[in-house]
Amino acid sequence: MRILFIGDVVGQLGLKLVQRYLPELKRQLKPQVTIVNGENIADGKGITEKLYKALLQAGTDVVTLGNHAFRKRDILDFIDDAAKLVRPANFPAGVPGTGYTIVNVNQTKLAVINLQGRIFLDAIDDPFTVADQLLTEILKVTPLVFVDFHGEVTSEKLALAYYLDGRVSAVIGTHTHVQTNDARILPEGTAFLSDVGMTGSYEGILGVKKEPVIHNFLTRLPARFEPIEEGTGQLGACYIDIDEKTGQAKKIKTIRIDRDFPLFEV
Structure with missing residues (x-):
């Protein structure tokens, strides 16, 4: 099975980039x-x-989320009915929505789990323990398991990947919006990448206008960060090939599309 994963879509420009490039990526990669x-x-x-x-x-x-999952109040009106939307599974008990879903592909099933880190983010439930709890049930259904780990700290992401190595197919990081150069397959067959990158403006700072961010660093005064909705864009992604019998990853490759790396045969 081949999985294509696109990182943090920021604003309307990010959506336009998905709409523009996803058909071509699907044509080339056939995920x-x-x-x-x-x-x-x-x-x-x-x-x-x-x-x-x-x-x-x-x-x-499947659409995964993260620490901003509930920033728009109307999510409460539809998240329980959104079968293809997953928020971090380690949110406390009683939070609406679900932390994983299972996708049927022909005769194969893929579980998609969303987890959130705790270092420099909200002190929610332990992602390591929650992952153990979920896998107790999921591995009875399928050995193919993809984890979007939404975290701030590289060490926490790598620690979770090693902790789950051999029990999940991939642990791919999101949240920091900068694609890292550490794609690899761990010793027991789990694909890992600290951060897949973002999809949105290539001109600002992590997808938002740079002036308020610089002002905040200079003054430490609060500022409203607004996404850039036009101009040059970037798309960060990766694809992973998984053995459908064992659930082990066979290949992981990053994808970067921007002004300096235009789309080519990936």
Whole structure:
């Protein structure tokens, strides 16, 4: 099975980039499942039902979230009915939505789990323990398991990947919006990447206008960070090939599309 994963979609420009490039990436790569992190798609923080459906219409099979999952209040009106939307599974008990979903591909099943780190983010439940709990049930159904680990710290992401090595097919990081250069397959067969990168503006700072960010660093005064909705864009992604019998990853390759790395035969 081949999985295509696109990182943090920021604002309307990010959505336009998915709509523009996903058909060509699918033509070239022929993935069986496409997963997109959409937690920044609504004005840079959160997601709405309209934008969730726009990602599905663009060719997405599963949408993952992160620490901004509930920034838009209307998510409470649809998240429980959104079968292809997963928020971090280690949110406390009683939080709406689900932390994983299972995708059927012909006769094969793929579980997609969303987890959130705790270092420099909200002190929610332990992702390591929650992963253990979920896998107790999921591995009875399928050995193919993809984890979007939404975290700030590289060491926490790598630690979780080693902790789950051999029990999941991939642990791919999101949240920091900068694609890292450490794609690898761990000793027991789990694909790992600290951060897949973002999809949005290539001109600002992590997808938002640079002036308020610089002002905040200079003064330490609060500033409103607004996504850049036009101009040059970038798309960060990766694809992973998984053995359908064992669930082990056979290949992981990063994808970067921007002004300096235009789309080519990937």
